[in-house]
Amino acid sequence: MSPTAQRQTAEERREAVLEASRKEFAEHGLHGASTDVIARAAGISQPYLFRLFGSKKELYLESVRRCFDRTLETFRTAAAGSAGHEALRAIGLAYGELIESDRVLLQAQLQAYAGCDDPDVREVVRRGFGRLVDYVEAVSGASPADVSAFFATGMLYNVIAAMEIENSDEPWARLLCEGCRGH
Amino acid sequence: MSPTAQRQTAEERREAVLEASRKEFAEHGLHGASTDVIARAAGISQPYLFRLFGSKKELYLESVRRCFDRTLETFRTAAAGSAGHEALRAIGLAYGELIESDRVLLQAQLQAYAGCDDPDVREVVRRGFGRLVDYVEAVSGASPADVSAFFATGMLYNVIAAMEIENSDEPWARLLCEGCRGH
DNA sequence: CACATAAGTGAGTTATCACTTACAAGTGAG
DNA sequence: CTCACTTGTAAGTGATAACTCACTTATGTG
Numbered sequence: 001m002s003p004t005a006q007r008q009t010a011e012e013r014r015e016a017v018l019e020a021s022r023k024e025f026a027e028h029g030l031h032g033a034s035t036d037v038i039a040r041a042a043g044i045s046q047p048y049l050f051r052l053f054g055s056k057k058e059l060y061l062e063s064v065r066r067c068f069d070r071t072l073e074t075f076r077t078a079a080a081g082s083a084g085h086e087a088l089r090a091i092g093l094a095y096g097e098l099i100e101s102d103r104v105l106l107q108a109q110l111q112a113y114a115g116c117d118d119p120d121v122r123e124v125v126r127r128g129f130g131r132l133v134d135y136v137e138a139v140s141g142a143s144p145a146d147v148s149a150f151f152a153t154g155m156l157y158n159v160i161a162a163m164e165i166e167n168s169d170e171p172w173a174r175l176l177c178e179g180c181r182g183h
Numbered sequence: 184m185s186p187t188a189q190r191q192t193a194e195e196r197r198e199a200v201l202e203a204s205r206k207e208f209a210e211h212g213l214h215g216a217s218t219d220v221i222a223r224a225a226g227i228s229q230p231y232l233f234r235l236f237g238s239k240k241e242l243y244l245e246s247v248r249r250c251f252d253r254t255l256e257t258f259r260t261a262a263a264g265s266a267g268h269e270a271l272r273a274i275g276l277a278y279g280e281l282i283e284s285d286r287v288l289l290q291a292q293l294q295a296y297a298g299c300d301d302p303d304v305r306e307v308v309r310r311g312f313g314r315l316v317d318y319v320e321a322v323s324g325a326s327p328a329d330v331s332a333f334f335a336t337g338m339l340y341n342v343i344a345a346m347e348i349e350n351s352d353e354p355w356a357r358l359l360c361e362g363c364r365g366h
Numbered sequence: 367c368a369c370a371t372a373a374g375t376g377a378g379t380t381a382t383c384a385c386t387t388a389c390a391a392g393t394g395a396g
Numbered sequence: 397c398t399c400a401c402t403t404g405t406a407a408g409t410g411a412t413a414a415c416t417c418a419c420t421t422a423t424g425t426g
Contacts, residue, residue, distance in 0.1 A: 190392060190393075218380080218384065230385080233386080236385080238385085
């Protein structure tokens, strides 16, 4: 800490750490991420990170929660004012734009799914995903088959985006993207 | 190596290492896995692992290739003798059974998707996924929309299995699984 | 000004990381 | 038997991992 630096509240620092951890966890996952890198990026020392969050895993879980919160918020904003299948379509479009513009969020989600063999991670992912499903069902009033088809398309789109084949000219890639846009 | 142990060919050892690495990489991903743990599980010293594969990443890439090979083989076996939408249904069922019975394979796939921000991993995943799409399209003759809906359902099923909500009694979980079974 | 409390870090802990070097021993061919 | 080749490891490299301890310094309040 430089001598002229102003102190911040613990809450402000927590925010800074969570923001910094987004990228690191998205790129390397829970096990691969470095608390030292995160602390540096947040502008604090590594010991202070542990004072604020207790452990690397606690920080990760909070980071995953934020990730789902962000997605739900996007859903809400997109669906505002519409209902039924119109809302479904609006949410789908907004989600596509979201992960197209924020690859960090996309990576973070994929890491969270991959991290699901850890019970604590799984629990957080379940809660986050559950809230998304609940919301989509409530706002659209669609049938179980339609709601699950909606999320299926979303999961495929995640993988398409991860593989970065949106603009590929390979036949299988074009087929997959074309078919996906149809939904 | 115990004094009575028989020597094996390098090829046999490579197989043993690849088999051992499956689990470790599936659980922890490329960055989180330990070459020491893998070598021990394969019954060799850690230095020899590096002689056989060059680097941790090379081993990982080979492991991911195997993962997709295994899935494609399952597809082929399932579709044998059928065609059209009948083949699609047979492959879907076989895939469901595959990841239900082999959680390691499921985890390995999710880790591979999450690892896609690394260009080398992405390239291997692209190739593997592409072969799956090519095969499914060829054997089923289905439309792009149907093929992509098929893979979308598969991706959702991956996440359902990862979250372990197949037998959950939460409403959103039942809705998602029910809708998914309908496809 | 004094004092409790909160913010923040330097220096260390032990363990493990990927990877290398140098060397030993089994094995098949001539 | 011998010699080239392959299989295999013991012992180490420096770097970095998560996390702790002892300590300092700023800040709001009476």
